[in-house]
Amino acid sequence: MPDNAPRHRRGIATVCLSGTIEDKLLAAAEAGFDGVEIFENDLLATSQTPEQLRDRCRDLGLRIDLYQPFRDFEAAPPPRLAANLRRAEHKFDLMERLGVDTVLVCSSVAPDTVDDDDLAAEQLHALAERAAKRGIRIAYEALAWGRFVNTYSHSWDIVARADHPALGLCLDSFHILSRASDPAGIADIPGEKLFFLQLADAPSLRMDPLQWSRHHRVFPGQGNFDLKRFLGYVLDAGYDGPLSLEVFNDVYRQADPRCTAVDAMRSLVALEESVGVPLPAPPRLTGHAFTELTVDEPTQARLADTLTALGFTLTGHHRESPVELWEQNAIRVLVNRGSSSGGGAGISSLAVESSDPVASARRAEALLAPVHTPDAAMPAVTAPDGSRIVFCGPGEAWRDRFRPSSEASRAEGGLTHVDHIALTQPFDHFDEAALFLHSVLGLDTEDNTEYAAPFGLVRARALSDPGHHVRIALSVALIRRGEEWSPGVPAPQHIAFATDDIFTVATTLRTAGAPPLPIPDNYYDDLDARLAPLRLADLREHHTLYDRDNDGEFLHLYTPVLGDRVFFEVCQRIGGYLGYGTANTPIRMAAHRQQRLAARSAAA
Numbered sequence: 208m209p210d211n212a213p214r215h216r217r218g219i220a221t222v223c224l225s226g227t228i229e230d231k232l233l234a235a236a237e238a239g240f241d242g243v244e245i246f247e248n249d250l251l252a253t254s255q256t257p258e259q260l261r262d263r264c265r266d267l268g269l270r271i272d273l274y275q276p277f278r279d280f281e282a283a284p285p286p287r288l289a290a291n292l293r294r295a296e297h298k299f300d301l302m303e304r305l306g307v308d309t310v311l312v313c314s315s316v317a318p319d320t321v322d323d324d325d326l327a328a329e330q331l332h333a334l335a336e337r338a339a340k341r342g343i344r345i346a347y348e349a350l351a352w353g354r355f356v357n358t359y360s361h362s363w364d365i366v367a368r369a370d371h372p373a374l375g376l377c378l379d380s381f382h383i384l385s386r387a388s389d390p391a392g393i394a395d396i397p398g399e400k401l402f403f404l405q406l407a408d409a410p411s412l413r414m415d416p417l418q419w420s421r422h423h424r425v426f427p428g429q430g431n432f433d434l435k436r437f438l439g440y441v442l443d444a445g446y447d448g449p450l451s452l453e454v455f456n457d458v459y460r461q462a463d464p465r466c467t468a469v470d471a472m473r474s475l476v477a478l479e480e481s482v483g484v485p486l487p488a489p490p491r492l493t494g495h496a497f498t499e500l501t502v503d504e505p506t507q508a509r510l511a512d513t514l515t516a517l518g519f520t521l522t523g524h525h526r527e528s529p530v531e532l533w534e535q536n537a538i539r540v541l542v543n544r545g546s547s548s549g550g551g552a553g554i555s556s557l558a559v560e561s562s563d564p565v566a567s568a569r570r571a572e573a574l575l576a577p578v579h580t581p582d583a584a585m586p587a588v589t590a591p592d593g594s595r596i597v598f599c600g601p602g603e604a605w606r607d608r609f610r611p612s613s614e615a616s617r618a619e620g621g622l623t624h625v626d627h628i629a630l631t632q633p634f635d636h637f638d639e640a641a642l643f644l645h646s647v648l649g650l651d652t653e654d655n656t657e658y659a660a661p662f663g664l665v666r667a668r669a670l671s672d673p674g675h676h677v678r679i680a681l682s683v684a685l686i687r688r689g690e691e692w693s694p695g696v697p698a699p700q701h702i703a704f705a706t707d708d709i710f711t712v713a714t715t716l717r718t719a720g721a722p723p724l725p726i727p728d729n730y731y732d733d734l735d736a737r738l739a740p741l742r743l744a745d746l747r748e749h750h751t752l753y754d755r756d757n758d759g760e761f762l763h764l765y766t767p768v769l770g771d772r773v774f775f776e777v778c779q780r781i782g783g784y785l786g787y788g789t790a791n792t793p794i795r796m797a798a799h800r801q802q803r804l805a806a807r808s809a810a811a
């Protein structure tokens with residue numbers, strides 16, 4: 208898209224959003240969409256008349272861009288054509304009342320569909336002829352699982368054959384990319400024959416396309432499809448209709464539609480950027496400026512003890528708020544003695560060093576992130592999990608807010624910098640959070656795994672800036688956790704500190720009376736069998752976990768959980784290892800569980 212071209216209108220299908228059509232329309236409008244695709248089931252379930260819906264959309268500033276879907280029309284056995292046309296006329300009546308001029312006809316899936324392109328073209332021509340009389344257009348879409356028509360090139364062949372001005376194509380990125388069709392041919396289709404464009408991404412899965420499509424679609428940028436390339440061909444063809452999102456997804460079906468709509472809009476803005484619509488570029492990130500923990504009264508002493516044992520020093524007090532600054536080399540932990548949001552302690556802010564905090568905030572704003580600028584030099588945004596991300600400039604201006612402690616200089620312990628921050632996401636916000644970090648901060652996904660943990664399946668996705676200065680590891684339960692098994696347990700979070708000498712850190716911890724989280728012998732026996740690390744005895748002695756890949760090694764240990772949710776990791780990267788030791792996470796979880804039970808029975 209050239210810079211000065213009017214931008215494409217932005218749309219969303221009601222099927223993307225949870226709730227009834229009233230909730231969906233409001234959410235779409237509030238997120239700034241220009242139009243909607245009305246999914247038939249949403250219309251059937253409302254008591255509003257089509258005229259009322261039309262007026263509601265108009266009042267909300269939404270154009271109804273598409274009515275969908277109309278199924279099993281083309282290449283029906285000829286005796287059924289009359290009934291199909293009658294069915295269509297009913298829908299045309301409805302569309303007139305709604306004030307929508309384009310209907311999506313998806314390729315037939317009926318078992319008795321006839322394998323005959325001439326018949327398909329002839330029937331679609333008859334449909335278009337009737338539609339044209341009423342000012343209606345037919346957008347024909349090849350479903351990836353269509354009985355005979357399941358590729359865009361096949362659908363284009365039939366549309367070209369039918370040759371009617373009221374008949375064109377609906378292209379849906381899912382159907383095209385899920386079958387690994389080459390989208391390059393789209394550029395050769397005349398733009399005026401592209402009536403509608405539906406955009407969806409999806410994770411790579413080996414799965415029947417229908418199941419994949421109906422349950423696992425995600426918004427652009429949240430999956431593995433190359434939508435930038437796809438959209439490039441569509442725009443090259445001269446398409447000038449709306450960019451409309453059509454995502455069938457089990458999580459979004461039950462999530463707050465207002466969050467989903469904002470997430471959806473963010474995905475579209477980011478996709479537009481990838482095809483040349485300008486946004487403020489993401490400034491370079493150079494590290495974690497500070498991380499703030501909000502801690503309740505009962506947990507404060509334990510946190511102070513743990514930080515001390517890890518080699519931190521209390522170096523300052525906030526001039527206005529009950530916030531302490533703890534430091535060690537390039538690590539700054541803020542301890543906010545305000546009331547935590549539950550669970551004893553929680554990461555309330557994550558501050559990154561940006562080469563241009565004001566530009567970071569401008570980009571965030573363009574991507575619909577809630578921006579707070581109580582201090583223009585240090586703007587902040589709220590992430591989907593509710594935590595704050597603060598953009599700090601290179602000059603450490605934030606330090607002015609702290610009165611240095613008289614008792615302490617900055618310690619020079621064995622921990623050097625923040626390696627990563629790990630945040631368990633609320634069930635409904637995982638894909639949204641990953642897209643947020645990717646688009647707003649410019650982080651890229653570098654690790655995507657799933658594993659079976661003691662309390663269920665976990666999906667983990669780590670994102671990092673290109674220089675590996677800011678790494679954020681997200682995880683989520685794959686299936687919503689039952690409350691009975693884990694009543695009120697808040698999502699765990701941890702900060703991982705880097706060291707060049709993990710065994711010395713472990714020894715220091717033990718000497719300080721705060722030994723690392725115990726790891727069972729079974730783990731080390733297996734480690735010996737699998738990887739036979741050179742320093743197995745040291746690993747075992749120091750309760751240090753181990754991982755290795757082709758590029759290097761990873762050694763890591765953990766503290767117990769403080770309160771119910773926060774703990775620390777200490778890790779040492781050797782060579783070019785870029786992972787997070789994710790394979791060891793179930794071991795760590797079981798060990799934390801054991802420690803929690805032991806603490807509980809000691810208290811009883």
Ligand SMILES: O=C(O)c1ccc(O)c(O)c1
Binds near residue numbers: 405
């Ligand atoms: O899953 C379906 O049936 C369905 C319906 C309409 C669409 O546009 C689509 O892509 C899929």
Ligand SMILES: [Mg+2]
Binds near residue numbers: 405
């Ligand atoms: Mg579709």
